[in-house]
Amino acid sequence: MSILSKLSFKDQAFQLRESAVLDATTRLLASKGFDLMTMDDVANEVGISKPSLYKHFKSKEELVSEVMIRLLDATLDYLAAQPAELSPLDRLRDLLESAMRVRLAGGLPFLPSTSPQVREMLTRNLRYVPRVLKLNKTLEMIVEEAKQAGELRRDLPNDVILFSYYARSCDPAVEYLRLYGKLDDDAIVAHMLSVCFDGLGGRAELARSQP
Template sequence: MSLLKRISFKDQAFQQREDAILDAATRILTNRGFDLMTMDEVATDVGVSKPSLYKHFKSKEELAGECMIRLLDGANETLAALPDDLPALERIRRLLGWALDLRLKGGLPFLPATSPHVRDMLVKNLGYTMRALKLNNALVKLVRDAQKTGQMRKDLPEDVILYSFYARTCDPSVEFLRLYSKLSNAEIVEHTLSVYFGGVGAKP
């Protein structure tokens, strides 16, 4: 076997282990939050030693930051993959639907809403802030386009619409519906979208 192939296999194994670490950390962050997550717990969940875990991420803060970066990458990629001819309102709707579906599957830690410490930690993470700014700028443009074309209420400030969008992704009612209603995940997503867009959408 050539040296190039050996390096390739080694790199693949490293990346697969890193993906597994991020998956485990995301689940723990979603269920328990940043303060209760420990590196020992993540290592145990993945089935690696703590020294192996630290080869990938030097601290809990770095690991949580990478989880959020991966989440924002997913959001930006989802938005970019939508057909260009979709109306602005439908693009916003599909992005929120993606986020809600991801949350119901345990893949959406809403860390910025948890504590000032976590928010400060993320603000200092350049990779996170760049991606968050990219997503926010794209959403601002979509909201303005939707208002301009009469798809969204023009009497609502864009900040109200945007922050209501972000808040909906971490609305506790979604979790209550998952636990106590007889609705499927798809039905929960559809009804939650209906509640949100019934409020910000333009009236007939």
């Protein structure tokens, strides 16, 4: 066993624990939110002590930012891996469905929308911001294509569509349906997607029933 492989083994173990920390933080953020999640929570969940946690991330802000960055990267990867034959609208549907399923599995924290403090912290992060901009640009491109194809309303500005689309990924209706509704996950996802793109209004029924 060479020195190099020893080092890389150590590094690998370290990375593995770091990944476990990020996973635990993601879960805790999704369930408790930023303010109520404590660093002791994270350490206990992972099974390490707080100082060990601080060997990985030098502050709570950095830890949480890293979680959000990883989430953005996963989203960008997901978009890049989508089948090329998908129509623009289907790409948006597919991504939103994926986000909802992660949510229902208890693993999608949507911090930026919750607290202005957290949003400000993230917008100060030099690794977070470019990723948001890239995701934004990618999605806006897809929205534009979908508009061209007549799959999205052309009378709405792009930012209205985009922000409304983002907002659906953290729509509290999902939680309420899971808590109080009698629907299973598949039905919740189907209905949320339908509401997002077709709205609540009765006239959409007309449009849907026409081929």
